[in-house]
Amino acid sequence: MSRPRDIGKFPSLRRSRRRAPTMETGARASAPSAVAFQGVAMTPGREQHGLLSRGEEKDRLLLLLSDARQGRSGLLVLRGEPGIGKTALLEEAVTEAVTVGMRVLRATGIEMEAELAFAGLSELIRPVQGLVGGLPEVQARALRVALSLEDGEAPDRLTLGAAVVTLLTDAAAAAPVLVTVDDAHWMDETSAQALLFAFRRMQAEGIAVLVTARDAERCAFTEANANLPTLRLTGLTPADAAALVKRSVHAAVDPDTIGKLYRETAGNPLALLEAAPTLRASRWVTQEPESPLPVGPRLTAAYASRLAALPEPGRRAVTVAAAAFTEEADVLIRALDALALDAAILRTLESAGMISLAGNAVRFAHPLLRAAAYHRATPQLRREAHRVLAGALSERDGPVDRDQRSWHLAAAADGPDAAAATALTETAARARSRGALPAALRAYARAAELTSSPTAQGRCLLAAAEVAQLAGRGDEALRLAGAASDATDDVAVFNGALGLRSQVLLLRRQPREVHDELADSAEGLDPAAAVPLLVAATGAACMGGAVLQARATADRACAAAGHHRNGDLGHSAVVLRAHTMMLAGERGDAAAVLRSCEGFLTGMDPLSIGIEVTSFSSMDLMWLERFQAARTLLERAVRRARKFGACERLAPFLTVLAETQMRTGYWDEACALASEGGMLAEETEQPVLQAYALSVLARIEAARGQSAQCVEHAHRFRVLLDGTGAELVSPYIEAALGLLELSTGKAAEAAARLTDLQQRVLRSGLAEPTVLQHQPDLVEAALAAGDPSAAQAASAELLRQVRQAPSVWGQAVSERCQGLVRAEEDTLRRATAHHERLPDPFAKARTDLAYGRLLLRTRRRGAARRPLLAARQVFERLRADPWTTAAEEELRAAGARTPARHGRATAPLTERETQVAVLVSKGHTTPEVAAALFLSPKTVEYHLSRIFAKLSVRSRTELAGRLSTFPQGNFL
Template identity: 70%
Template structure:
């Protein structure tokens, strides 16, 4: 292979040097690529499929004698499972978690589903990951090896990148591989990178001659090299065709598109397997886990036994070492899954869901619900409810993008319009918490269009107003919300009027805000909207403060003391929370104001609600 800035030997020296750089200033090994010793101990290998990224990573692992190797191989099926990659990576050093500071230990155990609870925030989890790596390297140097990082779940990616960027003099080396063109966040994180390109002609000829006796100066080999651009896997897969004398005289087909052609080559190879083997491969490819016990249980649901795995291993399709079932190459997994028909894929997901049905761990429940969703050919209430539970757990664990996707899929699978609208609204609320304003607006509109339920439509309208408040003049937003509230009953109108009053306050229309807040409070006090009476009262108190009615406002805050101390600050709206804290400071109740703001910040950080942490 050739690389920018050096030969294959130089590139491999860089990789090995990164793995042993823990020797620090005392090492006599030179730092390749112009890097000073200890300056860079991370390396991202990237390139097209089949270029040799995983092979180099495997060689680095094999060379890491005397080091603690923490490795994870991301797979496409696990991209929706929050913290799946982090859990696989740190499993060998889980016993060290108890040594971490209590806050960090609790965050990491919660993320890995070792205990129930809420993750305090992404910073704490990232710091916990960094501390764990540092502690693991205190006695034995550590090699962190992440393969196929482009498929790593977002929550794990965030925690690992936080840690990788802050490694300094610790005895930790990091080696990551990622496929080009997949939008991998590791490639955007500023890690030192090495782009892998194809083999030189001489090396390519040596590789091809392992499977086809074709001279390097022959026209068939030259054409193969042109079409593969020296891609090692493409060379190996296409080389047997050189045995056909007609191949060399066929019309040129242009550059070889590595992904589709390689997948097609694997599909042809898998198509020759017996039907039972292909069904088993579909199950293995559909799995969110490589745990052999889960796969074997799923095969039993299809009346297949473990003998079929022996045949697949003998055919060099899978590897069953270490209690895992792994494909020998990621493209084999893709080929096995996509060459199966839609019903066969659903059959595989049903079998995997059955294998996980009796497991009660949070990760098992999440995998079970996603398998049910993948197996569903039509709306199903039970599956939608299970997926909504998975979304709620993801939200509580701070994996907001995963929660949005789960709620959206739950909406797709909901047979009743009201449930579909409710799940879409939940997805919109989480998207807003994650700072995804455009996506939240689209989801809120979809929720409105999904059902005539007034509660869902009012909630979606209120959510849109919160987002539009920073995009449109506040007084215009006030008028829009008041017009919408007229069409609703009291229980649905109150939150809209509260938001409208807040918009008027932001626009400096104090008198208008007072009228709207009085109206909201009056509706809330009629007994039909008790759930909103405190929020309405607090917004009214804020308009009193702005109008100079300090004593009256103080009385309202006194009546709402217990509510403010017990409620989730995020549940009453950012305007009510921030205005209330401001009012408490004006009333010189500084401890109460500080307590309210600190609770709001903790709640926002706990679930990664970055939108709530932006100053307004």
């Protein structure tokens, strides 16, 4: 390509961009020109905004900056209609931050860049990119791959978010940092997700974050589930609006005219400034306007009228500038050269107040002007602009340049275009490899639109569906998978779409309906396609509580596997079959099947096999009381998932491990694991898993008598599972609430709840009592409520199930229940003997309590003290306060002195504090804890200081002594 013409006429386009001396900026930022928080600020490249009556808003911003300077992190989202003053406030905050010596990192969303993966993140961190090398290697690699600085496996989005946390924390080591994200509604989604993840985890790094977004635009930072501190800007007061107008027109304006203007604009500063020049004309001073003033969406129309006044070359040039993904003047001048337009036209546009030229950047005066320039242009002009911009980028070979060029080619096409489709497919593959799933999804979908070949179109749509599923967009994945099947007769596409549909439906629709659809779809398919459908159908039936149906479908999956029996496909079917056998009460057979799969389970890669294989098999091992085997399998899976940042897989592994630790008496560790698993399940949009994690927390809180926390978690559980039909998961919370009522002395309520639960469970076909473990609670509650016949019936049913499928826990608690119902000392003594073979201290302590009470009632006070004291010691260690109190009351009745309880926390630990406390007590360093929990080291230390204060300890050694004794497992 020839050298762009007339570049010599623009020396400013060759100069480096001016920056404020103490401020670091992103690629599109420039220093503000206003004095902080005084009157009206002029935002470079934007219209003048009135900040005259923004006292409350300014105070919020000053507090945000002050907190950062004192080591606290905070975030504020400024929302409002276009022109309301969001950017002006942001610029004043930047000026204040620079004045007090803070480092400033900036990013601005641009509408045309919304398709470019990680464009916003790249801009934000460019000034501190040199710090990437100091990050933990897995985080550094994630950032380098995401930003196309190196090739590699796609980074997990949560690992990438953790990398952003660490990088910003390192950037704040020398000085507090202000991070600004302007026009967040136009930021590419991949950047927004990474930044949102990071911002929500900042607490003690000394980082202030300020985000601006429009009210009417969808944005990750303004979604309801983001739950971020938000300040909604409204119009100026009438007095300040009048002052702004008078200053703008440099003349006195009568009050009636000001009132009319204010009513039309609702005090919107930009609308006031747009309309104010008309006051110099005659009629506005004395008459009503003939048409409404431009405000909100009407501002765009006002800009359009200015664009219409341009000559034809000016309209073509401004359309090219508006269509560009980059503000680089060199690219724009090459594009104009292809249209035979002189580069001097840029000066004309600058003189007209439409753009500004600074360094090598071309910026529009306001985002609305850019939007008007693009969207008001004819389709022909827009396609022309994209065509020449694609040509201007053809000599560049960087990955970002190739991505921009492919999108320009796509926008220039007015029908099927093989070259554009191929280029977009390559862009989509690059985006997926960098973990930019939303960008990859849009690229694959657009490539399908540009493809004329049915086979190629089906493959593009299937690829888009796979990306949508990974991104947590199940509805969109279903739509795209259906479109892929409709587009082509290709067998591979059809099978792939069918398998993907099964995975998505499992969490999207009623499980029993999903089972029926998948089981029917598998009919007549070859095994490679049928087995995954039948395995998913089995899982759906299990979740839906249709145990017998799940059992039959699992048998069918194993039969369909046939010669695949020794491969991963066959083993997946066999493991699911063992799971259904456990649920149906075929305990011995399930144990034998799992033993036959042990080599596979211990040797498999938990990240390359179906997630249900590891999760369900470890559950089965837990129910079979092979706790160490379950723990080993899960800890290995957790470590591998952490290493590769596979957080979608990490959530279920952590949650099942949490229940394993809960059942073996490691309650603090279980709380930490369940909290982390639940948070990750929420991040990765897995509501059933999140609910399961909440049920583990609720069970422990119930035993500890923490009513408020237990009830709150139960409410969240129900909201998550409402309408999902997850009938095998939903009973967990009823069991927890029944235990809470029993623990807190509400025996009648507990008996009623647990009786309903028992009937529901029996109807479902669930015949394995170790799954929910609610039946002993039902027996005790019925006895305490004065209903011995109900207690006898529940005890008899438990005994029947235990005889059918013997387990140590079942034998111990069924003997305890029989001893309670019949008041038999020998039966309770046998129960305590069974407990010696089971690592479940809470269950044993309850049996000891029941045994001691019976001895006390038969006036054997001396003999009663030993089991009562043993029970009291376990209850206190577990911090099961209602049960500790009950044991102490019985001890006093037995004539024993109860030793003083250990010190208690002045306030309960939060879920995050529990996670930190457990990991620190196991000997892990602050950086290790930070990496495991996706936090910054400073935030870990912040939580640790609060933990020390709450528990009244002064060291990590004392902390370890205060918490429960933990096994030697390593799940980091």
